[in-house]
Amino acid sequence: MTKLGRAGAPAIRCDKVEVSIKKKKVLNQVAFEVGAGCLAGLLGPNGAGKSTLLRLLTGLLPPDSGSVELFGAPAGPDRLAEVSFLPDRGQLPVYLSAGEWLGFAARLYPDWSRARERELTAKLEVDPARRIGSMSRGEEARLQLLTCLSREAPLLILDEPFTGVDLLSRERIASAVVGEMADGERTFLIATHDIREMEHLFDSIVLLGDGTVKAAYEVEALRESGRSVESCYREVFA
Numbered sequence: 001m002t003k004l005g006r007a008g009a010p011a012i013r014c015d016k017v018e019v020s021i022k023k024k025k026v027l028n029q030v031a032f033e034v035g036a037g038c039l040a041g042l043l044g045p046n047g048a049g050k051s052t053l054l055r056l057l058t059g060l061l062p063p064d065s066g067s068v069e070l071f072g073a074p075a076g077p078d079r080l081a082e083v084s085f086l087p088d089r090g091q092l093p094v095y096l097s098a099g100e101w102l103g104f105a106a107r108l109y110p111d112w113s114r115a116r117e118r119e120l121t122a123k124l125e126v127d128p129a130r131r132i133g134s135m136s137r138g139e140e141a142r143l144q145l146l147t148c149l150s151r152e153a154p155l156l157i158l159d160e161p162f163t164g165v166d167l168l169s170r171e172r173i174a175s176a177v178v179g180e181m182a183d184g185e186r187t188f189l190i191a192t193h194d195i196r197e198m199e200h201l202f203d204s205i206v207l208l209g210d211g212t213v214k215a216a217y218e219v220e221a222l223r224e225s226g227r228s229v230e231s232c233y234r235e236v237f238a
Ligand SMILES: Nc1ncnc2c1ncn2[C@@H]1O[C@H](COP(=O)(O)OP(=O)(O)OP(=O)(O)O)[C@@H](O)[C@H]1O
Pocket: 021, 022, 026, 044, 045, 046, 047, 048, 049, 050, 051, 052, 053, 088
C-alpha cells in the first residue's frame, strides 16, 4: 500500500481494487491513498485506467472487488454531495448559454458558491451570453472547470481539465485558478497529461500504467532527491 499526504483519515483510500469492462481487466489490484488537503496528480499513458479509476471514486462505477473509501467511509452514489467531479467528456447542455447553465447549476448544487462563480467567471474569461453549443473545446473546458470549482465540496476530482485549452491559458489557469483553490483544506485529484504546467502544484503523484499503480511519490521528496515529476514519469513509462 502506497501512502501519500498527511496523517489522519485519508481523503481517498483504494485497496486491492479490481474492475473489468467487457471482460477486459481495466484496474488490477489498485492500492493508494491521498491525504486530506493534498493536491494529487494521477498520471499515466492513454488507456492506463485513469478515467475508470476516477469514475470509481465518484461512486458512479462500483469495483468488482476491493475497497474504495472517501474520508474513511465507503465511496458510492450516496457520497456524490462530497465530490465535485469534472468528467473527461463534455456533458453540458448545448442549447443553454453559459449564464443559463450556471444559474441551473447554482440551483442544482446545495454547496454552490455564487461569489466563487463570479470570481472564476472573470478569471476563466467565460462569457455568460455564449451558447454552449457554439463554444470551442477550450472554451467549454473553461466552463466545465468553472462549474466544478464553484462548488464547495471537500473533494475535487478533475479528469483532464485542460483538454483543448491553449498552452498559455493552461499555465495561467493552472496557477491562478487551481493553485489558488488548493488551500490545504480541500483535496484535489487531477488526471492530466499536462505534467509541465501542473508539476509545481502537485503535492503528490500516482503513476498508473496498464491498470496498476506503478509508483507513487511525495513531490517534495522527489525534488529533494533532485528529480522532477516529468523525469519520474519518463523513468516509469519509457
Ligand atoms: N465502456 C468501455 N467499453 C470498453 N472498454 C472500455 C470502456 N471504458 C474503458 N475501457 C477501456 O479501459 C481502458 C482504460 O480506459 P480509461 O479511459 O480509464 O483510460 P485513461 O487512462 O483515462 O486513458 P486516456 O489518458 O486516454 O484518457 C482502455 O483500454 C479502454 O479502452
